[in-house]
Amino acid sequence: MRLVSFERNGSATLGVREGDQLRVIGDETMESLVARGVDLADYVRSHASQERVSAASVKLLPPLQRPPKxxxxxxxxxxxxxxxxxxxxxxxxxxxxxxxxxxxxxxxxxxxxxxxxxxxxxxxxxxxxxxxxxxxxxxxxxxxxxxxxxxxxxxxxxxxxxxxxxxxxxxxxxxxxxxxxxxxxxxxxxxxxxxxxxxxxxxxxxxxxxxxxxxxxxxxxxxxxxxxxxxxxxxxxxxxxxxxxxxxxxxxxxxxxxxxxxxxxxxxxxxxxxxxxxxxxx
CATH class of the missing domain: 3.90.850.10 (Fumarylacetoacetase-like, C-terminal domain)
Structure with missing residues (x-):
């Protein structure tokens, strides 16, 4: 699974890469999900929307913007x-x-x-x-x-x-x-x-x-x-x-x-x- 952090409406959004498209997951950050101990694959399956955006059309962010260390x-x-x-x-x-x-x-x-x-x-x-x-x-x-x-x-x-x-x-x-x-x-x-x-x-x-x-x-x-x-x-x-x-x-x-x-x-x-x-x- 390829998870991507990108900017949407001025805030960080999480998506999963599907070829040249990103399927929108939601606005909980990678840092938050990992800190909560969430199984990323399970989370994507339960939270992925049907909305997709072109990967080339969005501003990408580092996978984690503020890692603890x-x-x-x-x-x-x-x-x-x-x-x-x-x-x-x-x-x-x-x-x-x-x-x-x-x-x-x-x-x-x-x-x-x-x-x-x-x-x-x-x-x-x-x-x-x-x-x-x-x-x-x-x-x-x-x-x-x-x-x-x-x-x-x-x-x-x-x-x-x-x-x-x-x-x-x-x-x-x-x-x-x-x-x-x-x-x-x-x-x-x-x-x-x-x-x-x-x-x-x-x-x-x-x-x-x-x-x-x-x-x-x-x-x-x-x-x-x-x-x-x-x-x-x-x-x-x-x-x-x-x-x-x-x-x-x-x-x-x-x-x-x-x-x-x-x-x-x-x-x-x-x-x-x-x-x-x-x-x-x-």
């Missing part, structure tokens, strides 16, 4: 760790994103107006949406805590990322965290999204391509490890890491500029597309 995983593909000149960590490298950085599919990704940066880098990733929370979740049961998966582009302002040992600022500029377009329920995908191809394209050129089998810490391991320390809540998002090919590691560097088109595709999940725009002075 957005936990990002760095250095989770060994080839990316190598190109970044780090030793491969034996424990997941975690950092947080904030909800104000999120943008939707087809919404502009913003190249920030700061003097200390030449550009914006791409990082194609898979987003894991938690459906059932908990603490000290075992690896064996971890995948039962997943509501679904989506696509993420962890847009990074590298100069600010490396101003300090903590990466937070460079990963949290407004308008740099692209998320969507669909949330695909876990039952429609291989367990833990094993064996899926993740690919990033910049202006049509493939710049990242890897299998999820290459992740150092798989989805179940991430959920279990994070929950040793942090209570996972329904609606939390885990952004699970990017493979090699980032622009910052290239020579010459390949950083995104206004007018560029960045697309991230994950097999069986979908394609997230954003055009880069320069931040406009207030």
């Amino acid at each position: 957005i936990l990002c995983v760095g250095l989770n593909f060994a080839d990316h760790t190598q190109e970044s000149n780090y030793e491969q960590p034996t424990y997941p490298t975690l950092f947080f994103r904030v909800a104000t950085s999120l943008i939707a599919h087809d919404e502009p990704m913003i190249r920030p107006r700061v003097t200390d940066s030449d550009g914006l880098d791409f990082e194609g990733e898979i987003a894991v949406v938690i459906g059932k929370g908990g603490r000290h979740i075992s690896k064996d049961t971890a995948l039962s805590h997943v509501a679904g998966y989506s696509v993420f582009n962890d847009g990074s302002v590298r100069e600010y990322q490396f101003k300090t040992p903590q990466w937070t600022v460079g990963k949290n500029f407004d308008g740099t965290g692209a998320f969507g377009p669909d949330l695909v329920t876990a039952d429609e995908l291989p367990p833990g999204v094993k064996g899926l191809r993740l690919e990033t394209r910049l202006n049509g050129e493939v710049v990242q391509s890897a299998s999820t089998d290459q992740m150092v810490f798989d989805v179940a391991s991430l959920i279990s490890t994070i929950s040793e320390a942090i209570t996972l809540e329904p609606g939390d998002v885990i952004v699970s890491g990017t493979p090699s090919g980032i622009g910052w590691a290239r020579s010459p560097r390949l950083l995104m500029k206004a007018g560029d088109v960045c697309e991230v595709t994950v097999e069986q999940i979908g394609t997230l597309r954003n055009v880069i725009e320069d931040e406009v002075a207030a």
